[in-house]
Amino acid sequence: MLTIGQLAAYAGVTVRAVRHYHQVGLLPEPERDASGYRSYGALAVVQLIKIRTLADAGVPLAKVGELLDADEETFGHAVREIDQRLRSEIRRLQTNRKQIAQLAAGxxxxxxxxxxxxxxxxxxxxxxxxxxxxxxxxxxxxxxxxxxxxxxxxxxxxxxxxxxxxxxxxxxxxxxxxxxxxxxxxxxxxxxxxxxxxxxxxxxxxxxxxxxxxxxxxxxxxxxxxxxxxxxxxxxxxxxxxxxxxxxxxxxxxx
Incomplete structure (x- = not known):
């Protein structure tokens, strides 16, 4: 069984991130044991890695929980919507880069x-x-x-x-x-x-x-x-x- 620090290290996130995912309901928070500590198992690591992967891909945290529980069709549809949003964001950022370049050009x-x-x-x-x-x-x-x-x-x-x-x-x-x-x-x-x-x-x-x-x-x-x-x-x-x-x-x- 893992401590919260070990869990975070296995999943490649910070302890603060784990606590935030607990707070927003994405990652179940285990009960404390007799010694007063919380311990995590392998399934928690898998769940946390899924959360991190979706978040790193630009999925809003409000959508992550929905995708974790979605069937294959719903998941695919949601991913396409997110991809379209990211494409729009890329175009906006490219426009911003051009404007910054113009600013530098006087x-x-x-x-x-x-x-x-x-x-x-x-x-x-x-x-x-x-x-x-x-x-x-x-x-x-x-x-x-x-x-x-x-x-x-x-x-x-x-x-x-x-x-x-x-x-x-x-x-x-x-x-x-x-x-x-x-x-x-x-x-x-x-x-x-x-x-x-x-x-x-x-x-x-x-x-x-x-x-x-x-x-x-x-x-x-x-x-x-x-x-x-x-x-x-x-x-x-x-x-x-x-x-x-x-x-x-x-x-x-x-x-």
Missing amino acids: DSLALPAEVVAYLDRLRELGVSDRMVEGERDGWILIAARWPDRIAAWMPEKFAQLEDPLTVRLYRLLGDVLEPGADDSRLAEAADILVEIVEQASARGELDHKDEAFEDVPFVDLLDALVVESDPRGERLMELMRERGWTGWTRLERLP
């Missing part, structure tokens, strides 16, 4: 490859990390709201980076938004932005016909991101209003 978290390439291009052009991070956060919102439109929008975004004035604006904004930067350069940034949007307006490129610009709550959300990311964003928008333009994501000429 920009690629929640962003499509086209946007990642765009952010890389900004860096190549000398745009500050702080400015690139702001762009990245904005594109995370955009990609979540309009995932199917990204591929159509990105060629125009890359084309804008061929304009020296646009590149100058990005670099200047990056410098202005650095901690301790001279706020007086915000006026210079506003002047450049006005020049860019007026040129675009003259070419008929500010008609805002895209349905995304009609999503007013979302446009407001993107504008709020500018202000929440840096309080100087609000000052820059004020300077734009002084120059006759309102908004940020959807720039419009004031009456």
Whole structure:
């Protein structure tokens, strides 16, 4: 006859596990002998090994007792159900691994490859990390709201980076938004932005016909991101209003 420690060792579990199986009713707890000790026989070892095997296979303890008492058909059906659950769990974990890998990859978290390439291009052009991070956060919102439109929008975004004035604006904004930067350069940034949007307006490129610009709550959300990311964003928008333009994501000429 075996002590609880010997039983646990034979079955490859801990004494604590044996006591837990007693508590939940999976393994009968023997009566104490005249000396006050509990002793276990061979059948207890077999039962405990079955419990451990099912538990190690991912069977919830609440189901283990049912399977131990099941006939062959019922057992087979239950095992297939458990297998399906485990397959679903594996798929979930594989998805989690991909998300963790994206997190380690930085920009690629929640962003499509086209946007990642765009952010890389900004860096190549000398745009500050702080400015690139702001762009990245904005594109995370955009990609979540309009995932199917990204591929159509990105060629125009890359084309804008061929304009020296646009590149100058990005670099200047990056410098202005650095901690301790001279706020007086915000006026210079506003002047450049006005020049860019007026040129675009003259070419008929500010008609805002895209349905995304009609999503007013979302446009407001993107504008709020500018202000929440840096309080100087609000000052820059004020300077734009002084120059006759309102908004940020959807720039419009004031009456």
